[in-house]
Amino acid sequence: MFDLLILATSWQSKLELDIKEKFDDSEILSLHGVPKPLLPISGKPALNWVIEELKDKITGDIFIITNAHNYPKYLRWANSILGSKFHIINNGETNCDDNKNFMSDIVLVKQIKSLNNITIIIQAELLIDPINDNYFINLLFDDIKNNKFIFCNHLMSSETLLLMNLPNMKHNINFNISNLLACVFLPNSLSLIEQYLLSIKDSTLKYDENNNLFMNFLQFMINHNHDAKLINLLNISFLFRWLNPSLNLSDYLSTFHKSLNLKQNYSLNLFSHQTIPIITRSYARIGLMGNPSDGFYGKTISFLISNFFTDVTLIPNKFINNTQSYQEYSKITIHPTFTSITTSFSSLQYLSLISSSEGYSNANSLIQATCKIFYEYCHHNNIFLHDQGFNILIETNIPRQVGLAGSSAIITALWKGLMKFYTINNEVISLKIQAKLIHNVEKVELRINSGLQDRVVQSFGGLMYMDFEKELTEKNGGIGKYERIDENLLPKGFWIAYEVNPSDSGKIHSDVTKKYENGDQKIIEAMNKLASLAEKTKNILLNLSLSSSLKSKQIATMMNENFNLRKEIFGKKVIGNNNLRMIELANKYGFAAKFTGSGGTIVGLWNGNGQDNESNESELVDENKNLEELKKVLFKEGFVFCWVKVCNEKYE
Numbered sequence: 001m002f003d004l005l006i007l008a009t010s011w012q013s014k015l016e017l018d019i020k021e022k023f024d025d026s027e028i029l030s031l032h033g034v035p036k037p038l039l040p041i042s043g044k045p046a047l048n049w050v051i052e053e054l055k056d057k058i059t060g061d062i063f064i065i066t067n068a069h070n071y072p073k074y075l076r077w078a079n080s081i082l083g084s085k086f087h088i089i090n091n092g093e094t095n096c097d098d099n100k101n102f103m104s105d106i107v108l109v110k111q112i113k114s115l116n117n118i119t120i121i122i123q124a125e126l127l128i129d130p131i132n133d134n135y136f137i138n139l140l141f142d143d144i145k146n147n148k149f150i151f152c153n154h155l156m157s158s159e160t161l162l163l164m165n166l167p168n169m170k171h172n173i174n175f176n177i178s179n180l181l182a183c184v185f186l187p188n189s190l191s192l193i194e195q196y197l198l199s200i201k202d203s204t205l206k207y208d209e210n211n212n213l214f215m216n217f218l219q220f221m222i223n224h225n226h227d228a229k230l231i232n233l234l235n236i237s238f239l240f241r242w243l244n245p246s247l248n249l250s251d252y253l254s255t256f257h258k259s260l261n262l263k264q265n266y267s268l269n270l271f272s273h274q275t276i277p278i279i280t281r282s283y284a285r286i287g288l289m290g291n292p293s294d295g296f297y298g299k300t301i302s303f304l305i306s307n308f309f310t311d312v313t314l315i316p317n318k319f320i321n322n323t324q325s326y327q328e329y330s331k332i333t334i335h336p337t338f339t340s341i342t343t344s345f346s347s348l349q350y351l352s353l354i355s356s357s358e359g360y361s362n363a364n365s366l367i368q369a370t371c372k373i374f375y376e377y378c379h380h381n382n383i384f385l386h387d388q389g390f391n392i393l394i395e396t397n398i399p400r401q402v403g404l405a406g407s408s409a410i411i412t413a414l415w416k417g418l419m420k421f422y423t424i425n426n427e428v429i430s431l432k433i434q435a436k437l438i439h440n441v442e443k444v445e446l447r448i449n450s451g452l453q454d455r456v457v458q459s460f461g462g463l464m465y466m467d468f469e470k471e472l473t474e475k476n477g478g479i480g481k482y483e484r485i486d487e488n489l490l491p492k493g494f495w496i497a498y499e500v501n502p503s504d505s506g507k508i509h510s511d512v513t514k515k516y517e518n519g520d521q522k523i524i525e526a527m528n529k530l531a532s533l534a535e536k537t538k539n540i541l542l543n544l545s546l547s548s549s550l551k552s553k554q555i556a557t558m559m560n561e562n563f564n565l566r567k568e569i570f571g572k573k574v575i576g577n578n579n580l581r582m583i584e585l586a587n588k589y590g591f592a593a594k595f596t597g598s599g600g601t602i603v604g605l606w607n608g609n610g611q612d613n614e615s616n617e618s619e620l621v622d623e624n625k626n627l628e629e630l631k632k633v634l635f636k637e638g639f640v641f642c643w644v645k646v647c648n649e650k651y652e
Helices: 014-020 046-054 071-078 102-113 133-141 187-199 213-223 237-243 249-257 262-268 326-330 348-358 362-380 406-421 431-445 452-460 470-475 512-517 521-542 548-575 577-588 617-636
Strands: 002-008 062-066 086-090 118-123 147-151 163-165 180-185 228-232 278-290 299-316 332-334 343-345 390-396 463-467 481-485 495-499 591-595 601-606 639-643
Touching: 002 102, 014 249, 046 118, 046 133, 062 071, 062 102, 071 086, 086 102, 102 187, 102 213, 118 187, 133 147, 180 187, 187 213, 237 249, 278 406, 278 452, 278 521, 278 548, 299 406, 299 452, 299 521, 332 362, 343 348, 348 362, 362 406, 362 431, 390 406, 406 431, 406 452, 431 452, 452 463, 452 481, 481 521, 495 577, 512 521, 521 548, 548 577, 548 591, 548 601, 577 591, 577 601, 577 617, 591 617, 617 639
Parallel strands: 002 062, 002 118, 062 086, 147 228, 332 390
Antiparallel strands: 118 180, 147 180, 163 228, 278 299, 299 390, 299 463, 332 343, 463 481, 495 601, 495 639, 591 601
């Protein structure tokens, strides 16, 4: 097992001071206060290039120790980058006068986190060279049975690679803390540092290039029969220029800031660049039968309609040539619509980071949160995401907040677009997992009251029967049992009516959830009855011996029963006058009706005299006549009516 410890306790460098004195460049202004290891190189913080090269070899945890001043900055950087493997430690230093020797910082981490594995320790200022990165990594991980100290001595020639064992150390070679770039400690040798600090008179000795603290520690290792290899790194100009304490803003901008990393050029060619816009669509849904799926378990039947939909377009950033800025190539831009504002992020990774640390713009919250959940899932499951960025355009005609799953349609369409953009198929992320992750965008990430029903049917497409029985769902990690039904088995003649000025469907469930969770028997029994209606509806649809008209009548009867149970549970006040009025009008003219979701839209089906018998010719005349009258009244009272067009798209 290998742990990685990153020492990030240094204070402001010349480069950081130069940046703080620059006020006439908006791009540089955004870098004020950023520690040197986190300054962008080709669109990524410098430290990211190192982490990405080392993380696959680090089988244990990754620690970073920094001072109190920079702690919030490193915490923001680390958030969502490496998940649970990453630990940020604050050593409490509040100014440069507090700066202790690096060995005290190592001991602090060991005391807090109990470092018991082989530990790789690197300076945060380290920068993997784009040409010779493997060379440095091999120095770290080859012959791992020995302690190692790797230096970068500027005074030695570029042809020199000094390699010696600790007992043969020559004091005329300038091995000291100012040149130490990285080291490897075996577990028993790591404990020597604490013993050494206890053995000297003042373990809080301040760092000084001229003191012999580090050299004395090497001698301490020799005295205790601990061997180590001392390696002086070849004088690689790219790395040394970055490490140079005299590096100024001009050198940074010309050499590091926007120069596309050579290794990145290579990786850009490892995949086929997206060249044409990717357009994905998700449709509105109708909850035909059953109980709400947000915390009540139970069973539901839903289907998609093609009347209303959301289109998401991902426009790939063009790959121009190898001199193109990585930041421009990887940028994610959300373009404005009536419901969003222009927002730009340097990459999908940084969209995820900023969303974690700073939250969301209200207008773009669904878009940002979807990208964040998508990135984190792929990152944590080692699903490759290339670096090409894109522009996001979203267009929707789904009426807002009327229970037609408009918000989840935006998320689902964007999710499907991201899957296509990164060439990830449904075998890599199954439709069941997709539905759960899409649900997490609102339920977990944005804390919006929502259920799985919408996300399942929009992920799978068509007509879906969903069983969210509690034991089954909890056993499967929040995933129910989903069954596709041929949408051609649905009765003909569904229509919907919806409010022009809707309520907030996310709040309509009132205190019913709390009552259910507290074991209210009335609520539990009602939810069980609603679930049984969904199961009965499924059986009716699959019963090929029943005629279409008889199926329609039986389903219509259960639609009325479904609504009456819901009204009994939630009460008229929560349901609202407009919702009650639409149902009342539908029933008055002989139609069964219920909500399509939480409220704001009803779905209707002819019920005639309410008897479960075959429709005759006169009843069909009555249906058409009553429907025309109903439409007039609905429009007159400010509601909108439209026929339902069942969507037959399926995504398996």
